Every structure is written in structure tokens, then in C-alpha cells.
Amino acid sequence: MNSHPQSYIMKPLSRICLLLSLAGITCVSASAQADSTKYKERATAIRAEVWAWKDAVFANRTVPAEHANESCVIMGRKAVIEADTKKKINWALSAHRNFYYNSTVREMVKINDKASLEEYSQLSYRQFKKLNGWMSATSTSFVGARIIKPNGTIKEVNTDEAVSLNNGRNDQQRKLAISDLQVGDILDYFVRTEEFSEYIKEPERLIFVFGDDHPIMYYYLHCEIGSKYAIEYRSMNNAPDAKQTTNEDKDVILDIGMKNLPAAPTGFWMASLRELPAFRLNVLAGGTYAGAGRAPGEVVKDVPLADIINLINTGISYPDPGKSAVLKRLVVDVLKGYDKHYNKLPKDSLANLIYYAYRFVRYYNQVDASLEVGEDRNEMDINNYDYLIYLQPILEQHKIYSKFVVMPYKHGPSIDHVMGIGDLSVMLLVDLEKPIYFTNNNMFTYPGYIPASLEGQPCPEVRSKRFTRNQVVGLDQLTPLSTARDNTQEENLKVAFNGTDMQLLHVKRHTVLTGKMKEGEQLRLLNFEDCYESERNALHVEKSIMDNLQKARKSKNVSEDYAAALQKARASLKDRFKAEISGEFEQDPKDVISWKIDNPGLRHTAPDLVYSTEFTVDGLIQRAGNNFLLNIGKVVNSPLKLTPSQRTRNIDIYMSYARTLDCTVAFDIPQGYSVQGVDKLNKTLNNDCGSVVTSAQVQGSQLMVHFKRTYKHDQESVNKWPQLLAIIDASTEFADQKVLLKKG
Amino acid sequence: MKFPSALFLSLILLSARPNTHAAPPSYFGEDSNIIISNKAERYSYEEGDQAHPVIIRQEQKTTYYCAELRASIPWVETYDGQSRIDGVKIYVNGSRDKSIQPKDEFYSSGDIFFSDQRVYYFSLPFIKKGTSNEVDLEKTTLDPRYFTTIYFPEEQPVRQKTVEIAVPKWMHIEIKEMNFAGYSIRKTHQFDDRKQIDVYTYTIANLPSFKKEENSPGPSYVYPHLFILSKFAELKTGKQQYFNDLKDQYAWYRGLVLQTNNDAAVMKAKATEITKGLTTDLDKIKAVYQWVQENIRYIAFENGLAGFRPAKAQDVLNKKYGDCKGMANLTKNLLAALGFDARLCWIGTDHIAYDYSTPSLAVDNHMICALNYKGKFYFLDATESYIGFGQYAQRIQGRQVLIENGDSYLLQRVPVSGYEQNEVHNQYDLRIEGTALTGQVSHLWKGENKENILFRANSVYKNKLQEALQQFLSRGNPNYVMTTVKQDGLENRNADLSFQYKLVYNNAATIFDNDIYIDPDFRKEFGEADIDTTSRQLDYLFDCKGDWITETNLALPAGYKVQDLPPGLDIQRKGYSFSISCKLEGNVLKYRKAIVIKDVHLPRPGFGQWNADIAALKKTYLQQVTLTRK
CATH class of the missing domain: 3.10.620.30 (C8orf32 fold)
Incomplete structure (x- = not known):
């Protein structure tokens, strides 16, 4: 259910490899591919066919003047998707259907500099792959390349010069160096992938994004899909509608093109799938073959959300009864161990307790074969649907009722543009006096936590009693959106000279991360063993993993391994904290003296991640005769560094979430010194997008500095960019602030 | 990472065997989990066929020991057109394990477009602490010319290793013992009279593993190994010449x-x-x-x-x-x-x-x-x-x-070439305007330092190059504003690379009351070049020799005099030198820095001195010029 559609936006590196993914997959016949002679014959035929395309897409070979300074210009790009089937009788006289799916992507690129020359100079491709082991399904790729010289002469690249990277029976990979390619040339190349499969055709979910790092003069997509397939498609973000026709074979023909696409705008604070024009296409083997929920020949433009919710409804309706029973038993065991009268708890407390017991069973009380208990253990991933469909019946068993709601990802296709289950995430909305969302972001998620990627999104219901076909319920509801106050990084720093070394600072730091601010640092800093013990104690679980390992006769030696693994993980914490400090101060600490998690933030009752560190750092104090300059700005704040081109912007701004940095520094003024320049640290900027408020004063023998920066919203429209820029600039300016420690 | 959905014990409770091995010695340090408790390698020169008159058969048995916790290690052997793998047997915890299916693929590397070298590899699992695995390899090198070195270290620490080379009388080779100093390697020689074979046996114990570190000398400088020179063979069919000279x-x-x-x-x-x-x-x-x-x-x-x-x-x-x-x-x-x-x-x-x-x-x-x-x-x-x-x-x-x-x-x-080939020269002629430093700046790069910049510049998209250069020259500092930038040499390998521009460096002067504080050095080369001696094992090699010179001439504003100047620095070592001076000449403050790398090789024993010198350099970099109103 987590299948993400192929993204068809090009990236700057490994461009030709990406083109391959663009081409998807295809085939001729398995036996034919094994025969290199037949492969060559087929390759020759395909090259002849593709080079013979008479297309307006590839007619223009002159770069417009406005693009003369581009590294390269994509003069034309055309993708062709073809899908067909044939009915067959197998050796057992049983009828079945063979599926054929071809994709071809041809691109003509004007190379204007060495960076692009390097980028396009090699073509790696998977010439042949057997797609599964037990039935016939293969994918074969063919490539062609030719160089168009500035004088118009065309030189075909000999693809027989491709070298073999892997020459296995079931997997053959090749790499071709593009010969005679020079700056000033046009590279005209294609990748055709032909896929053949018997009985079953996996769905193709494609996104063609009309944008690239480089300008595209003409981008065209042509699809010919046989009548035994079902098709879903839509245009989004101001892409034109596809023209739909049929041919004499009743194949569905789709055509869509865009011209004169400028280089895609900056990737900084950007959501491509919400901003760039794109065409989405699902090619589904209709009917009984792949269970795609569409009849053969069905063509659906702008897939109704209700259809997708229907599919999800089906998907969540049949959890594995065996697994469900085991999980119920394990969770109830934990609940009973916690309190044999747990059922008498108030509903909301019981719901939370069940969540924690379930989380403990699924995330904590587990040992995998590799005994991973280090930083990677924190990344343990359980599919959202899998997690929640087994949680819901346990809640129901305790008369706590909930419903599934689905929502798009904040930076993925919007709710109006979803085309499949993979576009939506899922939560349980638990029906309590005060309804609460149960989600599954990672092993640290607690009741009511909304992951940053799912905030503020429409969240229609699944399996609503009121749900009827074509009617979506709850579309007007939005998942909660956190505020800048909810997501705070609160820093308290006590800073002093490190003994007599007047150029080394000694820092005692206390950090509180609330809301979304803690998502990343929990993954980096929390030690599994500590979290496990914390949860085990909270749930009153008597026997630990180690107890169980030691008790089991056959696992006695494994318990020693496990203990060693835990010890190694604990030993890695210093480096993990060091990396965190380096990230915050943009330089490595000289020494990390101590580190401690004060609260891991595992529970809704104590949700903040709180930790303390003590370290020394140099480079922030400069000597000037008998005086010292303290770069106080860099102690409190490492601002974003924008490149000049990032300062101009013509698209909306997509950040992860609203947030606040609230930093207080208490600096011990060394005896015999006074502080100058404090007044300059008192500044206030407040606008629609954020605020920067700084203040400073000397209190006794300490310089107290307070810096508070707020980004008020997770998203801003492009017309607010100057205001957001002002906030960034104010932060940058403060980072340069210094105070003078004057002797005498 | 995926975890089994249910009961955690089933996978890991396979078989338990008594721990028959002692704990590893402590000098194995961090990589002490999987060690090679014993490895026996034997190389035998033998007569081959007409195409390959002399071949070298390699037989090796490697016993690995899991000292701390279950793990898997990659086992890799390479071969190519001049060698072949004849057989590999894998034993896991004492039993032959045929379920492990080695993969055999072309070697692939980002640096190499195509290599005929192949990698034969698999993941070798250790089921729990205290278990041993064994891998037996038989391999043949088809041409003595390609049989050149035998290294003693391995990817894992080695407790005991023997290397045996069997050389028939008809084969003439020379064995050079490289980098043996500091290692306890025992050599014996026996002559098998019946077979007319010389057998050279080397035994080594307690050997740390190979280390991969950036900017380090190649392995042939560092690790103990045998350098094999196959000279010629006197076969029944006649003399077979290899590399006698x-x-x-x-x-x-x-x-x-x-x-x-x-x-x-x-x-x-x-x-x-x-x-x-x-x-x-x-x-x-x-x-x-x-x-x-x-x-x-x-x-x-x-x-x-x-x-x-x-x-x-x-x-x-x-x-x-x-x-x-x-x-x-x-x-x-x-x-x-x-x-x-x-x-x-x-x-x-x-x-x-x-x-x-x-x-x-x-x-x-x-x-x-x-x-x-x-x-x-x-x-x-x-x-x-x-x-x-x-x-x-x-x-x-x-x-x-x-x-x-x-x-x-x-x-x-x-x-x-001398270090002068790769000179970098920065010249700043500045004055103070409010809190900004303004004036004329020139930069010059020569030799390999220039080559490095040209390489990077040509890796940048043409339409992004100017911004990339701007970011490079300003070090990403938005206060460092350049105008009328002139460059020369970006297109010409045979000329030096230079930039000249007018600079307004905002907020570069800090003013408190009657005093102005100025940092005279904007680039601070080598300021963070200290070496982490707790982790670094190998000598350090700088990319190239060179000298980095910065000259800043700062005109004193009217009504101001110099209050404090950064003290000078003069460090002269055999392989490098740092010198910094700052003095007033007339109304102009003259700052001059020269960092010279004369020898790219910094041996490990010199790391302490290097770090102390870098600390002194950094301390000098953190000194400001103070001007005060007269």
C-alpha cells in the first residue's frame, strides 16, 4: 500500500539512468532475449523505427537566444507508452493472457558546457532482467544514440561498444560511453524498454513532470493502451488536458505536450508535485488479472477520490486473523501486567494505554536477527496501514471505537490530484470525548501526535457509515496544523571561558525540543536500550528482552551478544551528540564533556525531547590586545545561508512546519573585564511571516542574551517572500554580532 | 530495517556450541568483533599447459572468530582474465554451509568505466559470539607476471597467519620483504629434496587490519608484504622468460x-x-x-x-x-x-x-x-x-x-617542482569606511592549485558558474560584496588564474567607542587543519606542495592610530612553515602571511608538532587589529 509512483522529473546526476526509469520497462520475449543475435536484430529494428519518427518535437535544433547561457537545453523530449495483451493457450490447454508493455523515451539535448558533457557522456542500462522466478516475465531494454554536430552531420554511436557490468542469466547490465560527444553537439538518444509478462501485469503508476533542471523546448507524451487495460489519468498544476481518442483497434490514445518550459525553479523550500505541471497516468491490467478495481477498457479521467477511498476500504477490511490474534494476546498480556483492572480506567486513559502497550509490542519488544540496537534501530519502520489495522480491533475489543481517515502528504500531490493509495497516508481518529488521532510515524510516536508531513491536510473518512459511492465524507476536515509555538527549540546556554584559556569557550547547554522539532533528533540521539527500559518500566513489564534471552536455553549465548550490542550502541552516543553539536554550531566542538537525555519525549504526558550537553568550542572569541571580541551572534544562531540566486523567487514557499528558536545565553564575564556593545543586541523585527526579537543586558557578572526567531507558518505564498527574506536576513545579521570584553 | 513481526527468539536460537576460544587481545581495538584466528596461505609454482607454461596455485584456509556479537562480514576475492577461482568452501560454526551462494560479478567502481576484474563475494554470517567460521579458497594465477604481491594484513585483525611459497628448482624468483620493520615476522626456509622444491614460510601473529584513511600513502608503503619478482622458468620444454630484468x-x-x-x-x-x-x-x-x-x-x-x-x-x-x-x-x-x-x-x-x-x-x-x-x-x-x-x-x-x-x-x-609552482597569492588594498572595508583585491592561483579550481569550475553548469565563483571568492559571506570582477585564466591551462575586483566588505570592522577592531585575514587557510591523532593511523599526504600568501595593506583612517597588533608568528619546520607579520609602515598597516608546504609527506610521528603549530596558527588567526582614535 505504500507504492509510490515513479517520478518523472529529471535530476542532474546520472541523467541517463533516470531516463531509463523514465522509460519504465518493456519486453519482446524471454527466449528471444537470451539470443544475442535476436537482440541485435530487434535493437536494429527499434533504432530504425525511432530515428524515423517524424515529429515536431525533434524538428528544432536551434537554441533560443535566451537559453544560450544554459549548461544544456533539452530541445525535445518524447515519451511513448504502449500496452497491449494477447490471449494464449498454455501447455495445459488453459487460457491466459500475455501482457506487453513498452515505453520509449527519446531526448535531444544541446550540450553547452563540460558539466553537461560529463553528465551525458555515459549511458548505463539494464539490458535484460527476468522479473520473477516462477512465471515468464522479462524486461529488455534497447538504446540508441547519435550525435548531431553543429554543421548538421549526424553520427550514430555504436551501441555494440557497450561494456558489460553484469552478465547474469537473469540480469544483464550494460554501460555505453557516448563516443565523439563534444561541447556544442546535440545528443539525440533514446531508451526503449519492453516488458512481457504472463498472467499478471503489475500496475504502472507514472508521473510526467513538465519541468527539469534545464529548459525543455518541447515535451510530448503519447500513449496507446489496449482495450484489455484500464487507464486512469489526470493533468495537474496547470498542465493541459490530454487529448483522448481511439484508433481502429479500439486502443485508447492519449496525447499531451508542453512547449518552452523554463528551467525548473529552485529546489529550496519547494514542493515540485504541488508546483510543477505534470501528467499522471496509471496503466492497469483490468479485470481479474491484477485486482486494480477497474474493468478492462475502463478509462477514468481525473480519478474520483471516492474510488481511491473505496480501494483503501477494501485493503483495510481483511487483516490477517492469525496475526491479529497474536497481537491482541500480546497487548492484553502487557495491559494485564500493567494493571489487572486496567479495563476500569477512564476511556481516554485506556485508549492511550492500549496505544502504548501496542507500540511496545510492535516496536520495542523485538530483537531482529542482526541484533541492531544502535542509531539504525530508531529508524525501524512499520507500514502505517499494517500498524493501524491491527490496532483498531484491539481498541474495539475494549469498546473504544475509531475510524480511518486518509490524507495526502504535505509536499506530495494535493487531495485534488491523488491517483492512488500511495498518495495518501492514514490515521485512526479515535472516538473519545475529545477525539484524538492515533498515528504511526516511528517508534517514538505517541497518541495525538501528527507527523509534520501530514499536518493541515484534508482528511476524509474511510469506511464511513455515511459513505456511499462517489461521495466522500469529511473532506472539509483538516488534520491539525501546529503553530510556531508548538514547535520550539529552546536552548539555555551557560557559557564561560574554559579556565585560563581565553580563546576556548566552555558551554553547558540545556535543550528542549517540542513538537516537530524533535522528530529528527529523537532518531539521532535516543538510545534504544534506554527507551526500551523507560517503556518497560512505564508499562510494568516484568521480564525484559534480556531476561527472555537468558531464560531460553538455546539463546543463552545470544544474550551475551545482545549485551555486547547494547554496550556498543551506548558507546556510540558520544559521537551522535557530537554530530548534533557540530550541526548546531556549524563547527566541531573541541571536546564533548558530557551528554544526557533528560526526557526522551516518548509519551504525550511528557512529550518534549530534553537533553543536556557540556562541551568546549573554539573560534568564537578573538583577541584584540588585552581585550576580547565575543561572537555572541554565532553562539546563539546558525542562520540559513542563501545563495544570491535563491534570494529571488517566483514560486510559493513550502517549509516543513512553523517553528521557533528560543535561545538564552548566560555568559560569565571574566573578572576584571567589562562588556561593551550590549545595546546593539536589542532588536525587534516582526512581520506576517515571522519575527526576530533579540535582547541583552548585563546582570551582575553575567551577560544575558536572548534570541527568539519565529517562522510563523509552514507555507507562504510567493508574495510574502520579501518578508520571509527579512527574517532570514535579520538572523544572518545577528549572527555577525559581537560584544567587546574590555580589560579594566 | 525490518523486524520480524512476532516472537523474536525463533530466528536466533539455532545451535549453541561451547566457547572454545579465548577473548581477543586488547590491541585489536575497535574492530575486535570478527577476527581471523588463523590463516594459512600456500602458493605453489607449477608447470601449466602450452598457453600458460607456469601457473601459481593458491590454497588458503581462513578461520574467523566472532569475539563479541553476531555479525556478518563480506567475504570478497577478486580474479580476472589472468586468474581463476577454482573453488570456495564455506563452513559456518563447524558445518559446511552450501546454502550460501556466492555472487560473481564484474568489479564496478566510480573511477573505472570498465574492468575485466571480477569479484566473487558473499556475506559470511556468524551466528553468535564464540563461534568460528572457515572459508577455504583455491585459486590459480595463470601467468607469473601477474603474481606480484602477498600482503600480510587482512580486512580483519589477524591473530596468526602463515604464508608458504613453494618454488620448484626450475622456477627463478626473488622474494622481497617489504615493510617488515616493527612487525614480528618469522621466516623459515626448507628444501624438499625429493620434490626439489624450496619452501619459504613466513609466520606473523597479532596483526591489525588494513585501515582506509584519506590522504594516506599507498599500501605498498605501509603494510608488511612480500614483493614477488618472477624472473624465468627452466622448463623441460625450454626457458620461459618473465621479468628477469x-x-x-x-x-x-x-x-x-x-x-x-x-x-x-x-x-x-x-x-x-x-x-x-x-x-x-x-x-x-x-x-x-x-x-x-x-x-x-x-x-x-x-x-x-x-x-x-x-x-x-x-x-x-x-x-x-x-x-x-x-x-x-x-x-x-x-x-x-x-x-x-x-x-x-x-x-x-x-x-x-x-x-x-x-x-x-x-x-x-x-x-x-x-x-x-x-x-x-x-x-x-x-x-x-x-x-x-x-x-x-x-x-x-x-x-x-x-x-x-x-x-x-x-x-x-x-x-x-618546488612549492612555488602551486602558489596562491591574495592581495588586499583596503581602507575603512564606517564598519566596512573597501578597496581593491586580487587573487592568483598557480599550478595544481589553479588546476583544482579549473576542474571544479568546469564541473559547474555554465549558467551557475558566476554564482559559484562568487560564492567561492566570498566564502559564502553575503557581506563580502564584489564589483567589477575581472578574471583571467579560466580558459587557459598555460596561464595563471587570477581575479581582480573591488570589494565592499560590510560589517568587517567592529566599532566600540573610540576603537575599531579588524580581522586582517579573511581566508585563514589551514586554520582547521589539525589531525585527529586519536583515530588517524597512517601518515598524512597533502594533495600538493604550495605556498599560500596573503598580503593586506590597510590604510589607517584619519585621526586613528594603532593600539594593538596581532603578534607575529614564525614557525619553520623541515616540511612546512608558517609566518605571519603585521606592522605599521607610515599610515599603512601591512599584514603578511605565508604558509608553505614544502614536503607533502607528514609522517605520523610529526602529527603532534603539526597540531601544536596549527594551534599556534589558529590562535594568531583569532587576533584582531585594534585602532584607536588619537
Whole structure:
């Protein structure tokens, strides 16, 4: 259910490899591919066919003047998707259907500099792959390349010069160096992938994004899909509608093109799938073959959300009864161990307790074969649907009722543009006096936590009693959106000279991360063993993993391994904290003296991640005769560094979430010194997008500095960019602030 | 990472065996989990067939021990067209494990476009602490020329290892013992009278594993190993000559080179086109060299004998790509077409500890072109895409070079350049305007430092280059505002690279009351160059020699005088020096810094001194100039 559609936006590196993914997959016949002679014959035929395309897409070979300074210009790009089937009788006289799916992507690129020359100079491709082991399904790729010289002469690249990277029976990979390619040339190349499969055709979910790092003069997509397939498609973000026709074979023909696409705008604070024009296409083997929920020949433009919710409804309706029973038993065991009268708890407390017991069973009380208990253990991933469909019946068993709601990802296709289950995430909305969302972001998620990627999104219901076909319920509801106050990084720093070394600072730091601010640092800093013990104690679980390992006769030696693994993980914490400090101060600490998690933030009752560190750092104090300059700005704040081109912007701004940095520094003024320049640290900027408020004063023998920066919203429209820029600039300016420690 | 959905014990409770091994010694340090408790390697020279008259059979048994916790390690063996793997047996915890299916694939690396080298590999699992696994390998090297080194260290720490080399009387080899100092390696020699075989046995105990560290010398400088020189064999069928001396090696190389049929007419036409309008020899030579650097993409091929045979010059010309041999061969033939005495030459870069006094395929790893012009050899390495004519990359400086000379050869060394070749010079002429420093700035880069910038500049999209240069010059500081930027040398390998511009450096002067504080050095090279001695095991190699000079002339504003100046710094070491001075001359404050790397090799015992010197440099960098109102 987590299948993400192929993204068809090009990236700057490994461009030709990406083109391959663009081409998807295809085939001729398995036996034919094994025969290199037949492969060559087929390759020759395909090259002849593709080079013979008479297309307006590839007619223009002159770069417009406005693009003369581009590294390269994509003069034309055309993708062709073809899908067909044939009915067959197998050796057992049983009828079945063979599926054929071809994709071809041809691109003509004007190379204007060495960076692009390097980028396009090699073509790696998977010439042949057997797609599964037990039935016939293969994918074969063919490539062609030719160089168009500035004088118009065309030189075909000999693809027989491709070298073999892997020459296995079931997997053959090749790499071709593009010969005679020079700056000033046009590279005209294609990748055709032909896929053949018997009985079953996996769905193709494609996104063609009309944008690239480089300008595209003409981008065209042509699809010919046989009548035994079902098709879903839509245009989004101001892409034109596809023209739909049929041919004499009743194949569905789709055509869509865009011209004169400028280089895609900056990737900084950007959501491509919400901003760039794109065409989405699902090619589904209709009917009984792949269970795609569409009849053969069905063509659906702008897939109704209700259809997708229907599919999800089906998907969540049949959890594995065996697994469900085991999980119920394990969770109830934990609940009973916690309190044999747990059922008498108030509903909301019981719901939370069940969540924690379930989380403990699924995330904590587990040992995998590799005994991973280090930083990677924190990344343990359980599919959202899998997690929640087994949680819901346990809640129901305790008369706590909930419903599934689905929502798009904040930076993925919007709710109006979803085309499949993979576009939506899922939560349980638990029906309590005060309804609460149960989600599954990672092993640290607690009741009511909304992951940053799912905030503020429409969240229609699944399996609503009121749900009827074509009617979506709850579309007007939005998942909660956190505020800048909810997501705070609160820093308290006590800073002093490190003994007599007047150029080394000694820092005692206390950090509180609330809301979304803690998502990343929990993954980096929390030690599994500590979290496990914390949860085990909270749930009153008597026997630990180690107890169980030691008790089991056959696992006695494994318990020693496990203990060693835990010890190694604990030993890695210093480096993990060091990396965190380096990230915050943009330089490595000289020494990390101590580190401690004060609260891991595992529970809704104590949700903040709180930790303390003590370290020394140099480079922030400069000597000037008998005086010292303290770069106080860099102690409190490492601002974003924008490149000049990032300062101009013509698209909306997509950040992860609203947030606040609230930093207080208490600096011990060394005896015999006074502080100058404090007044300059008192500044206030407040606008629609954020605020920067700084203040400073000397209190006794300490310089107290307070810096508070707020980004008020997770998203801003492009017309607010100057205001957001002002906030960034104010932060940058403060980072340069210094105070003078004057002797005498 | 995925975890089993239910009960955690089933997978890991397979079989338990008593721990029969003692704990590993503590010197294994961090990588002490999987160790090689014993490894026995035997190499036997044997008579082969007509195609391969002498072969070397390798038999090895490696016993691994899991000392701390269950884990898996990659087991890898390589082979190529000159060798084969005859068999591998895997034992997990005492039992033969046939379920582990090794994979056999072409070696793939980002640096190499294609190699005929193959990797035979699998993941070797240790089911729990205290268990041992064994892997037995049989492998054959089909040509003694390719049997060059036996290293003692392994990817894991070694507790005990023996290496046995069985040499029949008819085979003549020399075994050189390399980097044995500091290791306890015992050697014995026995003669098997019945088989007429010399058996050399080396035993070593308690050996740390290989370490991979950036900027370190090649393994042949560092690790104990045997360097095998296979000279000749006296077989019943006659004498089989290998590399008895350098003449043999050269003859073998030469034989391969002569198989390359270059098209002189094509070369003549192209060389004429490249040098059209040029009149002097040097201009023509530079033009050819630069054309190859500019137009031929370097792509590394390592393909058996083809790995030693250059591609035809006309093929490289047509394809516009080639490996070092192809590029050297094209350079040579283009120059030869113009009537110059150009030659191919073989060279081992500074990654290799050996020279041609020990004839072996392990001695060299590179091919370049030598030009004999007016009695002097110039060396042209077109794989260095942006270096100038007559300048040499650190990796080939001072290296022995084997130059083709008909049926004989010449042996020379590539000239050693001084640090001046790679000078970087920054000149700031500034004055104070409010809190800004304004004035004229110039930067100059030479040699390899220039080459490095040209390489990076050419890796940037053309439409992003100006911004990238701006970011580079300003170090990403938005307060550092440049106008009227002039640059020279970005397109010309044979000129220095320079930038000149007007600077307004906002907020560079800090003002408190009557005092102005100024940082006189904006670039602070080597300020963070201390070496982490807790983790670094190997000597450090700087990328190149060089001198980094910064001169800042700051006009004092009217009404101000100097209150405090940063103290000077003068550190003079054998391999490097740091010197900083700051003084008032008239009304101008003159800051001068010179950092010189004279020797790229910083041995490990020198790390302490280096770190102390870097600390002193950094401390000086953190000193400000103080001006005060008169």
C-alpha cells in the first residue's frame, strides 16, 4: 500500500539512468532475449523505427537566444507508452493472457558546457532482467544514440561498444560511453524498454513532470493502451488536458505536450508535485488479472477520490486473523501486567494505554536477527496501514471505537490530484470525548501526535457509515496544523571561558525540543536500550528482552551478544551528540564533556525531547590586545545561508512546519573585564511571516542574551517572500554580532 | 530495517556450541568483533599447459572468530582474465554451509568505466559470539607476471597467519620483504629434496587490519608484504622468460605497444588542424597538449592485456574518450605527426612504493607521453585535464619513468617542482569606511592549485558558474560584496588564474567607542587543519606542495592610530612553515602571511608538532587589529 509512483522529473546526476526509469520497462520475449543475435536484430529494428519518427518535437535544433547561457537545453523530449495483451493457450490447454508493455523515451539535448558533457557522456542500462522466478516475465531494454554536430552531420554511436557490468542469466547490465560527444553537439538518444509478462501485469503508476533542471523546448507524451487495460489519468498544476481518442483497434490514445518550459525553479523550500505541471497516468491490467478495481477498457479521467477511498476500504477490511490474534494476546498480556483492572480506567486513559502497550509490542519488544540496537534501530519502520489495522480491533475489543481517515502528504500531490493509495497516508481518529488521532510515524510516536508531513491536510473518512459511492465524507476536515509555538527549540546556554584559556569557550547547554522539532533528533540521539527500559518500566513489564534471552536455553549465548550490542550502541552516543553539536554550531566542538537525555519525549504526558550537553568550542572569541571580541551572534544562531540566486523567487514557499528558536545565553564575564556593545543586541523585527526579537543586558557578572526567531507558518505564498527574506536576513545579521570584553 | 513481526527468539536460537576460544587481545581495538584466528596461505609454482607454461596455485584456509556479537562480514576475492577461482568452501560454526551462494560479478567502481576484474563475494554470517567460521579458497594465477604481491594484513585483525611459497628448482624468483620493520615476522626456509622444491614460510601473529584513511600513502608503503619478482622458468620444454630484468619488462610492454596500429595520416591531418596558424614549436606543442586535455574525456578501462595496450590513436580521436594509455598514445602521435620526438612512457604514481629497479607489473600504474625537445624531456599527462605545459602533478613528480626508445629504453625521473609552482597569492588594498572595508583585491592561483579550481569550475553548469565563483571568492559571506570582477585564466591551462575586483566588505570592522577592531585575514587557510591523532593511523599526504600568501595593506583612517597588533608568528619546520607579520609602515598597516608546504609527506610521528603549530596558527588567526582614535 505504500507504492509510490515513479517520478518523472529529471535530476542532474546520472541523467541517463533516470531516463531509463523514465522509460519504465518493456519486453519482446524471454527466449528471444537470451539470443544475442535476436537482440541485435530487434535493437536494429527499434533504432530504425525511432530515428524515423517524424515529429515536431525533434524538428528544432536551434537554441533560443535566451537559453544560450544554459549548461544544456533539452530541445525535445518524447515519451511513448504502449500496452497491449494477447490471449494464449498454455501447455495445459488453459487460457491466459500475455501482457506487453513498452515505453520509449527519446531526448535531444544541446550540450553547452563540460558539466553537461560529463553528465551525458555515459549511458548505463539494464539490458535484460527476468522479473520473477516462477512465471515468464522479462524486461529488455534497447538504446540508441547519435550525435548531431553543429554543421548538421549526424553520427550514430555504436551501441555494440557497450561494456558489460553484469552478465547474469537473469540480469544483464550494460554501460555505453557516448563516443565523439563534444561541447556544442546535440545528443539525440533514446531508451526503449519492453516488458512481457504472463498472467499478471503489475500496475504502472507514472508521473510526467513538465519541468527539469534545464529548459525543455518541447515535451510530448503519447500513449496507446489496449482495450484489455484500464487507464486512469489526470493533468495537474496547470498542465493541459490530454487529448483522448481511439484508433481502429479500439486502443485508447492519449496525447499531451508542453512547449518552452523554463528551467525548473529552485529546489529550496519547494514542493515540485504541488508546483510543477505534470501528467499522471496509471496503466492497469483490468479485470481479474491484477485486482486494480477497474474493468478492462475502463478509462477514468481525473480519478474520483471516492474510488481511491473505496480501494483503501477494501485493503483495510481483511487483516490477517492469525496475526491479529497474536497481537491482541500480546497487548492484553502487557495491559494485564500493567494493571489487572486496567479495563476500569477512564476511556481516554485506556485508549492511550492500549496505544502504548501496542507500540511496545510492535516496536520495542523485538530483537531482529542482526541484533541492531544502535542509531539504525530508531529508524525501524512499520507500514502505517499494517500498524493501524491491527490496532483498531484491539481498541474495539475494549469498546473504544475509531475510524480511518486518509490524507495526502504535505509536499506530495494535493487531495485534488491523488491517483492512488500511495498518495495518501492514514490515521485512526479515535472516538473519545475529545477525539484524538492515533498515528504511526516511528517508534517514538505517541497518541495525538501528527507527523509534520501530514499536518493541515484534508482528511476524509474511510469506511464511513455515511459513505456511499462517489461521495466522500469529511473532506472539509483538516488534520491539525501546529503553530510556531508548538514547535520550539529552546536552548539555555551557560557559557564561560574554559579556565585560563581565553580563546576556548566552555558551554553547558540545556535543550528542549517540542513538537516537530524533535522528530529528527529523537532518531539521532535516543538510545534504544534506554527507551526500551523507560517503556518497560512505564508499562510494568516484568521480564525484559534480556531476561527472555537468558531464560531460553538455546539463546543463552545470544544474550551475551545482545549485551555486547547494547554496550556498543551506548558507546556510540558520544559521537551522535557530537554530530548534533557540530550541526548546531556549524563547527566541531573541541571536546564533548558530557551528554544526557533528560526526557526522551516518548509519551504525550511528557512529550518534549530534553537533553543536556557540556562541551568546549573554539573560534568564537578573538583577541584584540588585552581585550576580547565575543561572537555572541554565532553562539546563539546558525542562520540559513542563501545563495544570491535563491534570494529571488517566483514560486510559493513550502517549509516543513512553523517553528521557533528560543535561545538564552548566560555568559560569565571574566573578572576584571567589562562588556561593551550590549545595546546593539536589542532588536525587534516582526512581520506576517515571522519575527526576530533579540535582547541583552548585563546582570551582575553575567551577560544575558536572548534570541527568539519565529517562522510563523509552514507555507507562504510567493508574495510574502520579501518578508520571509527579512527574517532570514535579520538572523544572518545577528549572527555577525559581537560584544567587546574590555580589560579594566 | 525490518523486524520480524512476532516472537523474536525463533530466528536466533539455532545451535549453541561451547566457547572454545579465548577473548581477543586488547590491541585489536575497535574492530575486535570478527577476527581471523588463523590463516594459512600456500602458493605453489607449477608447470601449466602450452598457453600458460607456469601457473601459481593458491590454497588458503581462513578461520574467523566472532569475539563479541553476531555479525556478518563480506567475504570478497577478486580474479580476472589472468586468474581463476577454482573453488570456495564455506563452513559456518563447524558445518559446511552450501546454502550460501556466492555472487560473481564484474568489479564496478566510480573511477573505472570498465574492468575485466571480477569479484566473487558473499556475506559470511556468524551466528553468535564464540563461534568460528572457515572459508577455504583455491585459486590459480595463470601467468607469473601477474603474481606480484602477498600482503600480510587482512580486512580483519589477524591473530596468526602463515604464508608458504613453494618454488620448484626450475622456477627463478626473488622474494622481497617489504615493510617488515616493527612487525614480528618469522621466516623459515626448507628444501624438499625429493620434490626439489624450496619452501619459504613466513609466520606473523597479532596483526591489525588494513585501515582506509584519506590522504594516506599507498599500501605498498605501509603494510608488511612480500614483493614477488618472477624472473624465468627452466622448463623441460625450454626457458620461459618473465621479468628477469627491466629489459624483459620493457620488451613485454613494447611488444604490446607495437600491436597498436596508429594511422599517421589521420594524425597528421588533425595535428595540422590543431596547430593551424601557429609558428613556434612551443606554441604547437602546447596547442596539441591542450587540445587533448580539452577534448578527450578520461575513461578508465582495465581489461586484461588491453589494460597494457593503448587504444589506437585514431580511435581515441574519433571517440573523444580514452584511458591514460589512449590519451598518451594520441598525444604522442599528434606530436610525432608534427615532427616532434614524442614517446610513450610508463610510470608508477606516488601511490606505489616501488621503482623500476624491481621489474614487475606492480611497479607502474600509469602511462604518459614524453617529449624530447632540444635535448630535454618534457612530460605530458593529458589525464590531468587542467595543468599547464611543463607543470607536473604531485603524483608523478620525482617518479621514475620508463621511456620508450626503440628496442631499448630510457629511464628518467619526472622533474620535482618546488612549492612555488602551486602558489596562491591574495592581495588586499583596503581602507575603512564606517564598519566596512573597501578597496581593491586580487587573487592568483598557480599550478595544481589553479588546476583544482579549473576542474571544479568546469564541473559547474555554465549558467551557475558566476554564482559559484562568487560564492567561492566570498566564502559564502553575503557581506563580502564584489564589483567589477575581472578574471583571467579560466580558459587557459598555460596561464595563471587570477581575479581582480573591488570589494565592499560590510560589517568587517567592529566599532566600540573610540576603537575599531579588524580581522586582517579573511581566508585563514589551514586554520582547521589539525589531525585527529586519536583515530588517524597512517601518515598524512597533502594533495600538493604550495605556498599560500596573503598580503593586506590597510590604510589607517584619519585621526586613528594603532593600539594593538596581532603578534607575529614564525614557525619553520623541515616540511612546512608558517609566518605571519603585521606592522605599521607610515599610515599603512601591512599584514603578511605565508604558509608553505614544502614536503607533502607528514609522517605520523610529526602529527603532534603539526597540531601544536596549527594551534599556534589558529590562535594568531583569532587576533584582531585594534585602532584607536588619537
